Amino acid sequence: MSKIVLQLYIAGHTPRAERAISTLRCMIESELSGYECDLTIIDVLANPQQAEDQKILATPTLIKSSPPPYRRVIGDLSSVTDLLQVLNLPPKS
DSSP, rough: OOOEEEEEEEEEEOOHHHHHHHHHHHHHHHHHTTTEEEEEEEEEETOHHHHTTTTTTTTSSSEEEEEOOOOEEESOOOOHHHHHHHHOOOOOO
16 A cells, blocks of 8 residues: 555644644554554645645645545544544555
8 A cells, every 4th residue: 555645734733733633643653553654734824825725624624645535534533433434544454
């Protein structure tokens, strides 16, 4: 499987953004530990053009751009119980 490419779009260092970052990092360490994963965190206040290019309407937003299919998850990820399923990834072997 190719590298998993994730972008997390946040708006400043708010409690909600920090919760999304923390939750995602924990999920990457536990649920995605068997995968090569590349995470980029983009602050839409500092990089508005990137947010516009990706049509980010709400933050936090997590985008999986690779491998296909493209996935988008909006929110702080606290309600995600199975990241592999949400991102449409096969179970670890």
